[in-house]
Amino acid sequence: MSDAALRxxxxxxxxxxxxxxxxxxxxxxxxxxxxxYLAYGWQENRNPFRELDGAYYRxxxxxxxxxxxxxxxxxxxxxxxxxxxxxxxxxLRRFGDRxxxxxxxxxxxxxxxxxxxxxxxxxxxxxxxxxxAGAYRQRKGIIxxxxxxxxxxxxxAFDFPQGAPPGxxxxxxxxxxxxxxxxxxPIDGRRGLFLHWLEHGVASRxxxxxxxxxxxxxxxxxxxxxxxxxxxxxxxxxxxxxxxRRFSPLVYLEPNRTRAxxxxxxxLNETFLTWAAxxxxxxDGFAGMAAFLKSDRITDILHRxxxxxxxxxRSSGGRFQLLPPWQDADYADFRxxxxxxxxxxxxxIILMPFCKMGGADFLAGVLADALPSPDxxxxxxxxxxxxxxxxxxxxxxxxxxxxxxLNLLRPDRRRRVLYELIRGLGARHVYNVNSRLGFExxxxxxxxxxxxxxLYAYYFCSDQTPDGCEVGYPVSYFATVLPHLQAALFDNAxxxxxxxxxxxxxxxxxxxxxxxxxxxxxxxxxxxLVHRQVESKSGRDRPVLLWAGRLDRQKRFDLVVEIARAMxxxxxxxxGRAVLDAPMDDSVELPDNLVLNxxxxxxxxxxxxxxxxxxxxxxxxxxxxxLIEAGANGLPVxxxxxxxxxxxxxxxxxxxxxxxxxxxxxxxxIRNMLGDDAERVARAERLYQRVVERHAGxxxxxxxxxxxxxxxx
Amino acid sequence: MAEHLESGVDISVIxxxxxxxxxxxxxxxSAREAVAHAEARGLACEIVLVLDRSDGLTREVLTxxxxxxxxxxxxxxxxxxQARNHxxxxxxxxxxxxxxxxxxxxxxxxxxxxxxxxxRPDAILHSTCNIVFGDEENLWWHVDSEGxxxxxxxxxxxxYWDAMSFAPTSLYRRFPFRRNDLSLGFGHExxxxxxxxxxxxxxxxxxxxTVHFKRxxxxxxxxxxxDSGAVVWPLEPET
Numbered sequence: 004m005s006d007a008a009l010r011x012x013x014x015x016x017x018x019x020x021x022x023x024x025x026x027x028x029x030x031x032x033x034x035x036x037x038x039x040y041l042a043y044g045w046q047e048n049r050n051p052f053r054e055l056d057g058a059y060y061r062x063x064x065x066x067x068x069x070x071x072x073x074x075x076x077x078x079x080x081x082x083x084x085x086x087x088x089x090x091x092x093x094x095l096r097r098f099g100d101r102x103x104x105x106x107x108x109x110x111x112x113x114x115x116x117x118x119x120x121x122x123x124x125x126x127x128x129x130x131x132x133x134x135x136a137g138a139y140r141q142r143k144g145i146i147x148x149x150x151x152x153x154x155x156x157x158x159x160a161f162d163f164p165q166g167a168p169p170g171x172x173x174x175x176x177x178x179x180x181x182x183x184x185x186x187x188x189p190i191d192g193r194r195g196l197f198l199h200w201l202e203h204g205v206a207s208r209x210x211x212x213x214x215x216x217x218x219x220x221x222x223x224x225x226x227x228x229x230x231x232x233x234x235x236x237x238x239x240x241x242x243x244x245x246x247x248r249r250f251s252p253l254v255y256l257e258p259n260r261t262r263a264x265x266x267x268x269x270x271l272n273e274t275f276l277t278w279a280a281x282x283x284x285x286x287d288g289f290a291g292m293a294a295f296l297k298s299d300r301i302t303d304i305l306h307r308x309x310x311x312x313x314x315x316x317r318s319s320g321g322r323f324q325l326l327p328p329w330q331d332a333d334y335a336d337f338r339x340x341x342x343x344x345x346x347x348x349x350x351x352i353i354l355m356p357f358c359k360m361g362g363a364d365f366l367a368g369v370l371a372d373a374l375p376s377p378d379x380x381x382x383x384x385x386x387x388x389x390x391x392x393x394x395x396x397x398x399x400x401x402x403x404x405x406x407x408x409l410n411l412l413r414p415d416r417r418r419r420v421l422y423e424l425i426r427g428l429g430a431r432h433v434y435n436v437n438s439r440l441g442f443e444x445x446x447x448x449x450x451x452x453x454x455x456x457x458l459y460a461y462y463f464c465s466d467q468t469p470d471g472c473e474v475g476y477p478v479s480y481f482a483t484v485l486p487h488l489q490a491a492l493f494d495n496a497x498x499x500x501x502x503x504x505x506x507x508x509x510x511x512x513x514x515x516x517x518x519x520x521x522x523x524x525x526x527x528x529x530x531x532l533v534h535r536q537v538e539s540k541s542g543r544d545r546p547v548l549l550w551a552g553r554l555d556r557q558k559r560f561d562l563v564v565e566i567a568r569a570m571x572x573x574x575x576x577x578x579g580r581a582v583l584d585a586p587m588d589d590s591v592e593l594p595d596n597l598v599l600n601x602x603x604x605x606x607x608x609x610x611x612x613x614x615x616x617x618x619x620x621x622x623x624x625x626x627x628x629x630l631i632e633a634g635a636n637g638l639p640v641x642x643x644x645x646x647x648x649x650x651x652x653x654x655x656x657x658x659x660x661x662x663x664x665x666x667x668x669x670x671x672x673i674r675n676m677l678g679d680d681a682e683r684v685a686r687a688e689r690l691y692q693r694v695v696e697r698h699a700g701x702x703x704x705x706x707x708x709x710x711x712x713x714x715x716x
Numbered sequence: 717m718a719e720h721l722e723s724g725v726d727i728s729v730i731x732x733x734x735x736x737x738x739x740x741x742x743x744x745x746s747a748r749e750a751v752a753h754a755e756a757r758g759l760a761c762e763i764v765l766v767l768d769r770s771d772g773l774t775r776e777v778l779t780x781x782x783x784x785x786x787x788x789x790x791x792x793x794x795x796x797x798q799a800r801n802h803x804x805x806x807x808x809x810x811x812x813x814x815x816x817x818x819x820x821x822x823x824x825x826x827x828x829x830x831x832x833x834x835x836r837p838d839a840i841l842h843s844t845c846n847i848v849f850g851d852e853e854n855l856w857w858h859v860d861s862e863g864x865x866x867x868x869x870x871x872x873x874x875x876y877w878d879a880m881s882f883a884p885t886s887l888y889r890r891f892p893f894r895r896n897d898l899s900l901g902f903g904h905e906x907x908x909x910x911x912x913x914x915x916x917x918x919x920x921x922x923x924x925x926t927v928h929f930k931r932x933x934x935x936x937x938x939x940x941x942x943d944s945g946a947v948v949w950p951l952e953p954e955t
């Protein structure tokens with residue numbers, strides 16, 4: 004089916020009215036229901052029409068499907084034609100549907116099996132729910148990409164006739180004992196225990212798993228006791244497993260939050276029962292626990308203890324039975340997150356929020372590249388999944404997104420998980436490059452972490468609210484984090500000077516503040532490009548300035564527009580997109596001499612040679628990478644003289660504008676730059692030299708090594 | 717000659733009292749009951765009462781409740797692990813068993829633990845389960861560190877066993893409890909002790925058919941730790 008045909012089929016099956024009514028947030032946001040479903044809704048387990056339960060459908064049928072296939076797509080491509088149940092209720096209703104079972108029975112009998120004593124409906128009521136594709140795949144060592152349905156067919160054709168049980172929930176040893184106790188007909192070794200159970204055990208209502216306790220199931224699930232007329236074990240198989248209903252008096256399972264993201268799609272009940280089945284020695288343990296709870300001994304113990312302290316006996320029936328770690332959902336979440344990381348140990352960890360297009364994201368890549376032994380470095384994305392620029396990171400570095408899992412947890416649990424990851428991985432150095440969770444974890448656990456690892460945090464620049472208040476990580480997470488850090492890292496000297504003054508830092512803390520000038524990404528050209536610009540200027544109709552940055556409030560693109568309007572004799576070519584703020588209003592009319600392009604991929608793809616200078620208008624900043632790149636290429640620059648920028652750009656190396664926001668000040672600086680070629684060349688050359696000397700990659704690497712070494716000594 | 721041979725004491729019962737006040741009464745009676753059960757089966761027991769920054773009422777209740785023959789050790793630690801260490805220093809028994817000042821044992825605890833210790837003198841013994849009563853009501857199964865249910869990684873995340881263990885006294889001397897520092901956010905001393913002993917290869921095993929009764933009170937130290945995101949003390953050498 005072509006993409007267009009698939010979309011049309013989905014649009015036809017989709018119920019926009021239902022979706023809009025059911026999900027008021029979509030309606031409030033004014034989003035198109037189908038667009039919303041296809042972009043986000045299916046991943047959030049929303050239902051495309053009333054009958055299709057997104058969570059049920061995904062868990063049930065999409066295990067082998069491509070990760071980007073929505074339930075609706077699967078439904079129109081396959082599910083509808085196969086007549087798959089779309090929700091649990093439908094699955095239950097179809098208990099009486101014998102078509103599938105009749106077909107299987109017919110098939111098996113045609114292949115020579117004697118199944119005269121087997122009720123055909125048992126195939127869809129018991130064989131199907133007990134079948135575990137994952138366990139079968141593992142048992143048979145099947146690594147080929149066979150679907151779950153293909154595996155079921157293989158089981159029915161080859162293993163069922165041999166008497167093999169369909170999955171780990173059928174405990175042969177337990178059933179054998181129970182069958183003997185119940186006085187059922189002798190077990191025919193050739194036909195196997197599972198067939199015996201279908202022929203005799205089901206009718207005698209013998210649950211083939213020691214951990215399922217019918218009395219507990221009915222007591223803990225009163226709706227089943229009231230409404231379900233069949234055997235409780237059957238309800239458990241069809242519904243109770245996936246609905247995580249309690250079934251055992253011995254163990255309380257606490258559902259964890261990340262289980263919906265589990266790659267095997269198993270419910271907690273299935274996970275536990277599979278785990279228990281994988282520990283044959285545990286059967287004695289469970290049997291012992293059950294026997295003890297029913298024993299005269301514990302009755303006697305409780306009786307005598309209650310005489311001493313009546314509170315003990317007050318509510319002995321209502322207690323949860325806790326078997327560590329199954330009562331601990333937080334631990335289950337931690338394990339699920341730990342399992343995302345393929346490394347057992349990591350010498351260095353870099354924490355970053357995400358990888359979009361920002362300077363901090365870029366610097367995380369620079370840092371990963373500069374640190375030794377990249378195969379022992381782990382980059383963890385903690386806040387959002389974006390991984391837009393993998394090319395900024397060395398290939399040998401392992402980068403993992405934890406954010407999807409972490410964001411399902413309570414904030415305090417996220418911090419605990421990150422702490423335990425750092426500890427468990429044995430990291431010697433942990434660098435935080437703008438990860439909010441990293442800062443929060445350093446704040447909460449910094450004193451403890453610092454006992455066995457070395458913490459570093461990058462601070463770039465503060466942000467400003469529209470009414471001029473200073474906000475951001477240097478405000479929120481400096482005073483509380485610095486005492487735990489081995490070093491606070493800065494890409495400019497202005498910010499640490501301000502923080503030193505603000506917090507009246509004593510010498511011991513000041514010594515932790517380290518300025519590491521960021522290296523340029525590309526190797527600088529041998530000759531500053533300003534020479535090429537001056538040589539080629541006669542070929543341009545009018546002078547061309549370049550501007551690039553995020554279209555966010557901080558970068559003052561509005562100033563660029565005003566400058567263009569004030570200088571119709573020049574052209575300004577811009578690259579960028581909004582990252583942190585809302586996208587620019589399309590109704591803003593740009594002047595003819597300003598061209599806005601999407602964000603660039605690489606700095607050297609810009610027309611550096613065929614332009615006349617670089618313009619930078621930020622209202623506040625650290626020491627922006629784009630200016631380092633401009634300097635490394637030997638471009639003449641007009642820039643706002645804010646925060647860290649004057650360390651790079653002064654009257655010797657460019658045209659700094661101190662009156663930030665004053666359009667005329669920028670116009671004057673641009674006129675000065677364009678009006679004197681000799682001075683333009685001289686200042687661009689000096690800027691180039693400053694970058695070469697101060698922002699060299701070797702220098703950055705050496706400073707990092709020095710930092711790690713000093714503390715080792 | 718080992719001290720216990722000289723003294724003839726099989727089990728030192730070490731009760732730690734702080735400020736449990738009247739709640740210590742059932743504890744004292746419970747200890748007496750378990751001792752009587754053991755003595756009726758030929759075991760020689762002594763009771764060491766460690767009063768750590770204890771108040772007068774707790775002292776009165778415990779001494780009266782335990783009755784004759786109790787040996788009292790005073791300490792000024794304000795720390796449960798250090799209090800236990802004082803008890804161990806005073807103990808003359810071949811084995812020792814801890815009882816916290818507001819908890820109870822099943823009557824058969826000492827006898828059953830002693831019997832199991834004859835087969836497994838290398839192990840630290842715990843009850844089959846803890847029944848938690850009071851402001852929380854649960855039943856915790858104690859997991860066998862040598863058994864199929866044990867997950868060593870979980871011991872890094874949370875504690876498997878509480879402090880009311882039974883083991884050769886020499887083992888408690890070899891692995892003394894460290895001082896708590898809950899303000900730093902590290903968990904209780906018994907968690908660290910369990911990690912330390914487990915890492916040293918000492919198994920932790922439940923004794924069949926025994927129960928400890930753990931009183932849970934609002935605002936107790938246990939509640940403080942579980943609210944504070946406590947983590948285990950690292951065993952790695954500190955930098």
